[in-house]
Amino acid sequence: MDKNLEIEFVNLLEQHQNILHKICRLYASDMDTHKDLFQEMVIQLWHAYPRFKG
Template identity: 40%
Template sequence: MEKIFLETIGEHQRIIYKVSRMYRNTPEDQQDLFQEIVYQLWRAFPGFRHESKITTWIYRIALNTAMASYRKQKSPVSITEHPPDLAEPIQAVSEREEWLFRALRTLSESERALISLYLEDYSYTEIASLTGISENYVGVKLNRIREKLKTLSTSSNL
């Protein structure tokens, strides 16, 4: 099971990186969130029933972990299970990409979740299913998010 998990995470780690960068500002905090997401995926992996795409399942856990840990008070945690070790990520980031993530971090948690799924080419139907909101409301929210990002890009306050 560990080998399959590591292969799965290796193939789809960019999803985890993206969510980590969207929800945390510093590289250290991003790495901490990345590790927390991997831990949560490791805990949930035995229960994955292949009823959805693996990327959908990873996104759901990653976003839920990011939003929950964002709101959670820091407190000591006792971990009895240990996920397998992953290699340290190597990230080269362009100036434009860094600006995009700074802009995305100005959005609310729910807006970040929606736009990250949209940027991954999920359909409105898939986004609605993942987030629990209607397909029409996905479209409305994404239009509002795009307008916010356009305003940010023209004002360049980041």
């Protein structure tokens, strides 16, 4: 994948990670589950990111 795309994705993730953590807190009852859910969300977002149109 394009390195610029990766940098752009990481920057957006850093800017908006708090909302992902809020969602994880709604669904996860413990920190391990929270971490797993956050990781899964990031993976899914990364796979979908090339099709994201802003």
